[in-house]
Amino acid sequence: MKSLVAILLTLILCSCQERKDQLHLTQGLYISNTTIVSTEDGNYKPYIGHIVVEKDKIVYVGKYEPNISGTFEQIDGTGKFVIPGLIDSHVHMSDVQGMLQHHKEKYPQLVKEFNTQMPRSYLYYGFTAIINLGGISDEQINAYKIQPLKPDLFHIGYSGAAVANGYPMIYTPEEFRFEMEPNFIYMESQAEHIPDQYKPADHTPKAVVKRIKNSGAVAVKSYYESGFGRMSNLPVPTKSIMTELRNESHANGLVLTVHANSLTGHSFLADIGVDILAHGLWNWEKYKDVPTDSLPLEIKETLDVQIQKQMGYTPTLTVIEGEGALVDNKFINQPALKKVVPKKLLEWYKTEEAQWFAQELFSESNAEEVHKIYGNVQAHAMLVLKYLSDNNGLILFGTDTPSGPIYTNQPGHNGYWELKLMKKAGVPLAKILASATINNAKAFHLDSALGSLAMGKKANIIMMTKNPLSDIEAYDAIEKVVIGGEVVNREDLEVKE
Ligand SMILES: [Zn+2]
CATH class of the missing domain: 3.20.20.140 (Metal-dependent hydrolases)
Incomplete structure (x- = not known):
């Protein structure tokens, strides 16, 4: 019985948490509706979700649509895959x-x-x-x-x-x-x-x-x-x-x-x-x-x-x-x-x-x-x-x-x-x-800032048009590179004639 109460309480707290996610951005980036491919332990469970960045940090990653306000750039990630840099x-x-x-x-x-x-x-x-x-x-x-x-x-x-x-x-x-x-x-x-x-x-x-x-x-x-x-x-x-x-x-x-x-x-x-x-x-x-x-x-x-x-x-x-x-x-x-x-x-x-x-x-x-x-x-x-x-x-x-x-x-x-x-x-x-x-x-002890897509980490994010878990060519199908919160289109990184 006690454990049931605990479970219910956790569920309530979690859903409140989701709804409460009010993020006010001043220099934000919102990547919506994209397949998130990231892990903390080597096991991948990709899912369709959302990422919110404020300045150079990730402030939200999850399945639920975040509640955001303020100034931000939005990228529609539909059909795309994102991985940590x-x-x-x-x-x-x-x-x-x-x-x-x-x-x-x-x-x-x-x-x-x-x-x-x-x-x-x-x-x-x-x-x-x-x-x-x-x-x-x-x-x-x-x-x-x-x-x-x-x-x-x-x-x-x-x-x-x-x-x-x-x-x-x-x-x-x-x-x-x-x-x-x-x-x-x-x-x-x-x-x-x-x-x-x-x-x-x-x-x-x-x-x-x-x-x-x-x-x-x-x-x-x-x-x-x-x-x-x-x-x-x-x-x-x-x-x-x-x-x-x-x-x-x-x-x-x-x-x-x-x-x-x-x-x-x-x-x-x-x-x-x-x-x-x-x-x-x-x-x-x-x-x-x-x-x-x-x-x-x-x-x-x-x-x-x-x-x-x-x-x-x-x-x-x-x-x-x-x-x-x-x-x-x-x-x-x-x-x-x-x-x-x-x-x-x-x-x-x-x-x-x-x-x-x-x-x-x-x-x-x-x-x-x-x-x-x-x-x-x-x-x-x-x-x-x-x-x-x-x-x-x-x-x-x-x-x-x-x-x-x-x-x-x-x-x-x-x-x-x-x-x-x-x-x-x-x-x-x-x-x-x-x-x-x-x-x-x-x-290299850099995981407090790098290595995965998680809240509080640096916004180094790669957006691909192919799935890196099923196609090695995904690494050459990069569309955008986010470095410290700054979004760059891949072609803008090419050698300039
Ligand atoms: Zn060497």
Whole structure:
């Protein structure tokens, strides 16, 4: 009896609540009668409902028609689908795709046009938040902030926490290396190769994480990479360094995301239990030539530990796909690129000068051989991803745009490519959407403002003409992008001639 009273009372209170929803708007947005596709826990139950935004915040989401007054713009969402803005949790926005420093100095106009279009290109494909996982300067952050339309930017500070002379700082000439990587970790084994002015006490995990925290970062990035190609046998962090990095990150409210793509790296990090793996496991090392249709036991065991610890796994399939695509001109001739890459830059990419990296990578192989090698690696990467997806792994959407000095990972465009590759690997559409929204938001502690359509969260909303739970092409059927409450038509984000 008591419980019946309680139920009745709840019903009465709820219906009153619905009727009471009197919203007075001063700078509002009302999206009516639309299919809402959002989740807090990975389970989707789309329904037709309404969303109300005041300034940059969502103030109402629900099935019932809200009672609103004041000043607002109304969008009829009939027949449309709305999702929370997408989050790419692995980008490098401080690079210009395909250019080295001397190219940037030679073509300042191309750099300028790229930097103006870059944030718009992310938005064009529905990315309303990006997490920069490479070093970034205040100057770069400020230059980004003055762009009128841009995704929310989060970062890892002035540099990652790489071990001295390890990956990736080894790629910077010795005279600038330490200055460029102010958050490097001092290792005794490297002492002779560290300039005297850098004191060990300033480069312990504790000191480094504190500095990263103070620079406004949301995460600490580290690396487990012994190298590839000409650069191999690089120093890697010890178990105690990585454990300390994780503990210090947590003590400072940050997450630890670590670059690794080899079996050795993934199993080392699984054992420690870092928060996020910034790449998929595609370098199978001694298993690299095994067939592409089943997982070796040792790899399965490593993935099982990652699943059991619910470590975030960022597939970054476009790293492999993008690098392989440098070998021929199929990529560069895609009509879709014209919408997101400035015309003159696109033309430059087709010149001999812009082919420098492709020539360096593929001087000794033809296109067929390259596709075969990369295809094999990608098949392994996809097999791992499918296993994680089938076994309740925590998948986080991230592209690594661009993964190197390559023009084949373009802002936004690369995100759509990654989404399609995840689908190709066999990840269900609901998991793909969750990976790019709520999973990323929770993993990076951004879920109080981002990741779902809920009251009090930031109004980053994507309106599509197709259902993202039944059609991957929905991500290219975007009609409107709402960024911080501002409504933008997709075509207004295209490259202006
Ligand atoms: Zn990266």
